[in-house]
Amino acid sequence: MNMTKTAILLAGLTALFLAVGYLVGGTGGMFLALAFACATNLYAYWNADQLVLRLYRAREVSERESPGFHGIVKQLARRAGIPMPRVYIIDNPQPNAFATGRNPQNAAVAATTGLLKILNSNEVAGVMAHELAHVRNRDTLTMTITATVAGALGMLANWVMFAMAFGGGNRNNPLGPFGALLVALLAPVAAMLVQMAISRTREYEADRIGAEICGDPMWLASALQKLDQGARGIDNAAAEENPATAHMFIVNPLHARSMDSLFSTHPSTANRVAKLKEMAGIVSPWG
Incomplete structure (x- = not known):
């Protein structure tokens, strides 16, 4: 499909x-x-x-360079049943993340320094589980x-x-x-x-599968709230110059230009959090 x-x-x-x-x-x-x-x-x-990855000046990191972040991705990839992706860090204060690659065997996940700064380990796991869900679904x-x-x-x-x-x-x-x-x-x-x-339903589906991968929907719900607030207050110059890449991020990186509202590809964060909370309460909107 x-x-x-x-x-x-x-x-x-x-x-x-x-x-x-x-x-x-x-x-x-x-x-x-x-x-x-x-x-x-x-x-x-x-x-x-x-x-x-070059556009956002992403830097690949090894397990030695970033043991905590690398370890989270490795554990989640094992739980998701996919090969370990390459791990990148983007030197950008806006908290955000994305996954890329033509298939699970050639995938990569990237997180900004802003994300790693404001999220705790559980919330980072929720975000990376969402990105690995995109990889597993071949949305990337x-x-x-x-x-x-x-x-x-x-x-x-x-x-x-x-x-x-x-x-x-x-x-x-x-x-x-x-x-x-x-x-x-x-x-x-x-x-x-x-x-x-790029269907918004893909984000909801990645949220759902990501919550299953990490084991707790509230990890991702908490992360989304922090990311949405952080992204609204901090510019991402590379994304503003290349709005066609905005749909790749877990939350909308665009806000600095008045035209950015025309390019909104993300569902409401409040709606995403509400669905994750329903999932945590075992009343899943997906059945």
């Missing part, structure tokens, strides 16, 4: 590439955009995880490819606008000057559609 969702998502993103190419260069531009989209999709499948493939391809789409649109601003491409533009305007509008709309394509 997840592979089907990934295929549909990539098809939609490819269609957006084609639309941008056609609006600027007609049929020739469409085929050029198709080639670019295919190359981006292929690159994203094999390299998107490392691209995202879709999330990571989406971030890379959406970023490439935005770069393509920006390049097209730059070229047209200096008189390039107008001859083949089927819509004349209106094509440039449409391209300018397509970039943020496309990014928004990509964000919304």
Whole structure:
């Protein structure tokens, strides 16, 4: 099912590439955009995880360097029945975390220094269990490819606008000057559609499975409340510059710009905590 969702998502993103190419260069531009989209999709499948980790300057840590954090992930991976992922730390004061990788055999989890500073060991375990749930469900493939391809789409649109601003491409533009305007509008709309394509139900499902992995839903509930409050008060410059990656984080890292509300991909933290509390009380909303 997840592979089907990934295929549909990539098809939609490819269609957006084609639309941008056609609006600027007609049929020739469409085929050029198709080639670019295919190359981006292929690159994203094999390299998107490392691209995202580099984007956030994540540093891989060994068990010797971070025994506590590494030990938590190792124990949880064993409980989840998946291979031990690579463990990264991001030097960022905003408390947050994400998982990436095309499959459980090539997965990585990353937490910010801000998260490790404000959460206790049980809460860290709750967060990492949530991220390992994404790994086990293979959500990371879709999330990571989406971030890379959406970023490439935005770069393509920006390049097209730059070229047209200096008189390039107008001859083949089927819509004349209106094509440039449409391209300018397509970039943020496309990014928004990509964000919304990542179903919010995946977060609820990762919360549920994560609670089962760590053994106590309240560990994750407590962590979410702290993370939400912390993320609202601390900027994440890399995320603000690359909003297409926002859906990868456990809580929304965006807030510094007024447009960020358009890119909200996370369900309400209050709703997530309420469901976890119901789960802790054995009255599970999932049945």
